[in-house]
Amino acid sequence: MTKPAYQRVLLKLSGEALMGDDPFGINRATIERMVADVAEVANMGVQLAVVIGGGNIFRGVAPGAQGMDRATADYMGMLATVMNALALADAMRQQGITARVMSAIAIEQVVEPYVRPKALQYLEEGKVVVFAAGTGNPFFTTDTAAALRGSEISAEIVLKATKVDGVYTADPKKDPHATRYESISFDEAISKNLQVMDATAFALCRDQKLPIKVFSIVKPGALKRVIMGEDEGTLVHV
Numbered sequence: 001m002t003k004p005a006y007q008r009v010l011l012k013l014s015g016e017a018l019m020g021d022d023p024f025g026i027n028r029a030t031i032e033r034m035v036a037d038v039a040e041v042a043n044m045g046v047q048l049a050v051v052i053g054g055g056n057i058f059r060g061v062a063p064g065a066q067g068m069d070r071a072t073a074d075y076m077g078m079l080a081t082v083m084n085a086l087a088l089a090d091a092m093r094q095q096g097i098t099a100r101v102m103s104a105i106a107i108e109q110v111v112e113p114y115v116r117p118k119a120l121q122y123l124e125e126g127k128v129v130v131f132a133a134g135t136g137n138p139f140f141t142t143d144t145a146a147a148l149r150g151s152e153i154s155a156e157i158v159l160k161a162t163k164v165d166g167v168y169t170a171d172p173k174k175d176p177h178a179t180r181y182e183s184i185s186f187d188e189a190i191s192k193n194l195q196v197m198d199a200t201a202f203a204l205c206r207d208q209k210l211p212i213k214v215f216s217i218v219k220p221g222a223l224k225r226v227i228m229g230e231d232e233g234t235l236v237h238v
């Protein structure tokens with residue numbers, strides 16, 4: 001059997017993708033399908049760390065957060081990612097995968113705190129590590145958390161699993177004429193202000209020479225194809 005192209009990856013899972021076709025929240029069939037994709041690559045022996053977003057829950061509370069202090073709203077967003085992380089780890093348990101949730105915010109009755117050596121130990125033991133609460137700081141995003149944790153654990157690549165199948169010349173949901181890049185440099189993505197990821201995440205990955213693959217988590221089998229090094233999504237490189 002062909003070997004995976006990577007031994008250790010940081011997978012950024014879109015919170016919004018967890019909604020499926022629902023207006024917000026976690027769609028059961030969607031999370032089960034996403035976890036089945038994750039289980040398939042974990043069972044191939046690939047060390048997997050996951051950063052989960054929070055858009056699916058935060059979107060539901062956003063109207064009530066209008067006019068709120070930005071930092072307070074951001075802490076709410078980080079707590080939303082803790083809920084997603086717990087749901088994800090439990091869905092993994094149900095599919096026979098051992099996962100450990102580590103939070104960047106102290107919430108010890110619920111999940112263990114993020115401690116880098118412990119995370120590395122879990123990965124070496126073959127457990128999936130789910131990083132919750134983003135970076136633990138307001139004014140950041142879970143994309144930046146993916147770049148940060150990916151750098152900390154010496155991942156070979158950050159895999160951004162989202163609702164679109166790559167990086168486009170413009171947001172494909174708004175511009176029907178947008179075309180997809182097969183690959184693009186960090187400098188070009190930043191200078192063109194492509195909004196698929198925030199500039200802080202791009203800049204950190206660029207500085208750490210950590211490539212990013214943007215691909216669709218909605219497309220069946222796409223995660224495995226990325227892991228096998230097949231042609232899928234867009235590579236963002238130095």
Ligand SMILES: Nc1ncnc2c1ncn2[C@@H]1O[C@H](COP(=O)(O)OP(=O)(O)OP(=O)(O)O)[C@@H](O)[C@H]1O
Pocket residue numbers: 013014015016017052053054055056142143161162163164166167168169170171172173194195196197
């Ligand atoms: N140039 C672009 N190429 C591709 N997608 C783009 C571009 N510009 C904007 N987007 C949008 O960026 C979205 C992905 O980023 P975003 O951070 O919003 O979502 P996510 O990471 O999937 O969700 P969450 O924040 O809940 O984790 C895509 O769904 C797409 O509509």
Ligand SMILES: O=c1ccn([C@@H]2O[C@H](COP(=O)(O)O)[C@@H](O)[C@H]2O)c(=O)[nH]1
Pocket residue numbers: 015052053054055058073074075076077078080081133134135136137138139140141142143145
């Ligand atoms: O490091 C972080 C990560 C996230 N936040 C807040 O959480 C929400 C949800 O995260 P997404 O990356 O959009 O999925 C985000 O909008 C921020 O409000 C944060 O403050 N710091």
